[in-house]
Structure formats: C-alpha cells, structure tokens
Amino acid sequence: MNADDHLTQINNISDPDEFYEDLIQAHDGLSANQSRQLNSRIILLMANQIADNKKLKEIITLARTNLD
C-alpha cells in the first residue's frame, strides 16, 4: 500500500492557526443548535472534498477511538 493511502497524523494544513481560528470564529454568536447545524454542514462539505470512502471510514474510526 502506498504511504499516501494512509491518513496523515502530522499536520497537513499550511496555516493551522488560521484554520483553527476560522473554525472557532464561525461558531461565534451561534446557539448550541446552530453550532450543531454548522458542524454538520462542515463535515458533509469536507467529506465531499475528501471523496474517498476508505479514507472517510478511517477518519471516522480514528475520531471515534478513545472517546471519554
């Protein structure tokens, strides 16, 4: 298997601080309901960009490990 086929666990975003700030700011002033709504939309849009079912499955599994 090609190394690219695996999810990267090191940072891949050119400006992580900027993305993180954007993500948090997007929720400013939203109710808890609206925040959930926003997150759901973001996840669907991101999923469509990632496109590959295998990768998406890995992301879900990775995110679900060690939940408190």
Added chain:
Amino acid sequence: MENFSFCQKPKVLVVGAGPIGLAAALEFANFEIETLVVDELSEINKASKAICWSQRSLEMLNRVGVAEKFIEKGSTWKKGRVFKAEKEIYNFDLQVEAGFKAPAFINLQQYYVEQFLIDKLEELEFPVLRRGHKVVDVSLTKDNRVEVRIENDQEVYNVIADYVVAADGIRSTIRKAFELELQGNYFDEQFLIIDVKVDKSFPLERKFWFQPKFHDGQSALLHVQPDNNLRIDLQLGPNVDPDSEQDENRVRARVDKILGSDVDYKLEWVSLYSFSCKRIERFSHGPIFFVGDAAHVVSPFGARGGNGGLQDIDNLVWKVSSVIKGKAPRALLDTYDEERIPAADENILNSARSTGFMTPKTQASIDFRDAVFDLSKTMPFAREFINSGRLSQPYKYIGSSLVSEDDTSFFGDGILPGQSILDAPICIGRKQTWLIDHIAIGFSVVAFVDEEKTAISIPQYLDKVCRQLDLIETFVIVTSKRLNGMSEKLLCDTTGLAFERWAASDGSIYLVRPDHHIAARWRATPSVSELKKACRKSISL
C-alpha cells in the same frame, strides 16, 4: 380434483401462490418440470402489497410469456420526485436510456400480478395449482426427499416431492417447521398504507415527501397504480393505536390533505405495517429452498422485496431443473446460497439505509439530515445523500464460482460475467423485435458478427459447438447494421445498441446462462474447448 398422477409425487412442490411462487412454477414449466403449487388461501388476496416491478423482473417474466400483459396493464412511471416540506428538492428520471422492451419500472397491484400469472398457468398442462390447500407438516424422508402433509376443507393428504420451493412468505410454514429464524433488524416505526380510487388520472410519477406540512412532519410516499388507483404510504411513528389509525374518518382526513378537497375518491384498502430487514442464515436446506419473503425480508422502500424474490427464483429454477434432468451435478444447488445470499444482503443493506434516513433516531442523525436538506437546495452533491429508497437493481454474480474470469480485452466494458444481459432493439428481415425475445430458455451462445466472411463461418462454428457441448442448446447471431438483410436467421443490430451495450466486435461470443446472466465471454471467438471449460464451470463441474 385433477387426476394428474404426478401430484402425489411431483418433482417440485411450490408452497405459496404469491408472485414469487407462481413465477417459479411457470419457470419450471419452461424446463418441462412437473410442478405442483399449493396455497392455503382459496382466493387471490385483494390487499395492497407489492406494487413496483423492475425492468429485470419484467425481462424474467418475458421468459414465461407474461411481460406484455404486465407492461400493457401496468403504469409505467419514469419520474421520481422528492420533496422537503412542500418544496421539490430534486427529481430523477428512471428511464435514462431508450431501447429496452421493458420499461425501468411499472406499478401493478399484486393481485393483478397473481391473476396474470395464474391466467398463464391455466393455459399449460402443468404446473397444477391447488388453492385452499394448506401445508400442515413437513419432514425429510430417508432418501432425502420431502414429505408434506396438506389439508383442505375435505381431506388431508401426503405429497412426496423431490424438491420443495418455499415461497410461503414472511410467516412461512415451512421455515417454522424447521425452526429457522429470520435474523436482523426490526423497525418499530409504523406505516399506514392507503389505496384510493380517484376520479381523475394523476401524472405517472413517484412522489416522496420528507416532513410535509400535510402530514405532521413525517414521511409520505405516493405511487400511481392502474385503474386510477393511488397507493399512499404514511409514516406514523413508533407508538400508534392501530384501531384509531385505521378509522375511516381519520384516514379520510389524512387523504383529503394530500389530494386536496376537490378530488373525489373511494377508499379501497387501509392497513398498518411495520417492517424488518432480516434473513435466514442459509436459503437451502437439503432439497428445500427458501425464496422471497420466506428467506429474507426488507423494508418496502426500493421495491426490493418482490423484485428480489423474482431474482431468487430466476437463479434457483434452472439449477434445480438441470439437476433433475441429470444435466448438472447436485453441487450446482449449493450455488443458490452462494449467489443469492450476497444478493439478499445487498437488498437488506440498501433498504436498511433508506429506513435509517427516513427515520433518524439520534440527535446527530437528525442534525446531519437537516444539513443534507439545507445544502441540497444549492449544492448537487448533497442531494445524493437524500435516501427515499434505492430502487432494485439486478444483482451481479461477479466472482461467483459458476462464472468465468473476464476476457481482459473487453477492458471491463459491456456485460461482465455474472451480470444479467442487456436488451436492445433488433430487426429480423424487416421485422422489428427485441434481443431478449430471442435468447433461449436454456444455456445459449450469443455471437456477434461484423464481417461478411464471419457471417458465413460462424454458423458452422456454432453448429459444432451445439453438437459437441451438450449444455448449449441453441445460439443467436447478432450482426452489425451493415450486414442487414444477409439472412433471415440473423438478428440485425440496426440501431447499434446491441454491439454497444455488449461491447462486441466481430466474432465476440457470450455464454448466457438460463437465467440470462453471463457465464463467460470472449472478445474474439474462442476455441470449442475454451467454451467447454466455461460451460463445465457454469454448472459446478
């Protein structure tokens, strides 16, 4: 009672005269197998049950000579429309491609389906159908046949059958007799089915509403059936009182809101249902084979119950018939499970997913569904998530032990080994006809010809094939348009669709199974011994 002596010891006993059992019996008649059909009901049930029949099902029914009647009476619907609240989110066209004898889908009430199949059956010497005959006991004999005790209002009698096809539905007596359990998921959501006869014709569309105002935010589905009959499915939620929900005034109040107050209608049928997505572990138990709802059940969204059941018997009947006639080893019967269990799982998966989308249970699933609806207003990608039922498709037996590896020179185009054949319009002389009408009932070869010299040489090759290979009963030759009129025996692909759909070139050969799935194919004409190898593989030899 009929004086057919075979009825005491039929080769095959079919239990259940629903669409699947009746179609099985007719298909057995195609193979000249003496079949007895029993059903505990003395008449056709007028209930609103299965309604949508797929192209693949119609093509299968074409083999037993009833497709025309179905297509003529049925409502051909091409368009599906999906609404969120009262606003249309998107619509889809089912029949994206022309040039098939059978439309993508027709709607036809199950009672018509059963009647048409019985009409056909009555034209034939066998199968024999006995209504009002109920199976009360079933056991295996020492020589691995099936002894079945049957009662009607006059007598109790025994039948010993070589094989039994259990097509006796979700509450299968045969399944219970062997203590086989359907396993899977049960959904506690209740749905209300209403059939209404209206005084005007409605557009031939399937309409699905998510959270319409007229129905308290739950799902609603509307299908148009023949005789100006509408079938309405309404999601009611998990905790409802069956009696009050079926009260006529309450039902009429619901229908009024859907149809509008200006439409006069008569209530033809009202019932409540909930559903499961389940199957038994194995579909064959020695000489007993479970088909349709007796083997597996799905939710109704996607029309996978009736059509899936027809694909079961499509797969089963030729195998049982070949073994009865001594043409194939008993091992062939094991491939019913091999080929149909994955097919059932595909149907269960799809229908469970549709049900999940329609009845979101967790807060997250509600959030994501809302997000899907919101995004889909402007973004096409999000519409793909909207699941109001994924319609039944013919299953592809790719990788089955009966199917040969593909010839790589097709580059995966055309019909893969394991897939079902594709129809195309063709001409014989000046007569316009369809390819599926000319594909034989047994094993056959479909050959393609584009060169004049091949048109002369290939019939000799195919004669030799039929002489040397017992399995292959017959062949058809499809020629390209430029060879039109060369011979009355050749099918001419005047539109080019046959060559295109089958990715054929001069000398291409397809080996077609009796269920009209492809067993093997060659881009260039193979040697007789190569063809022989594929034939042997296709019957577990």
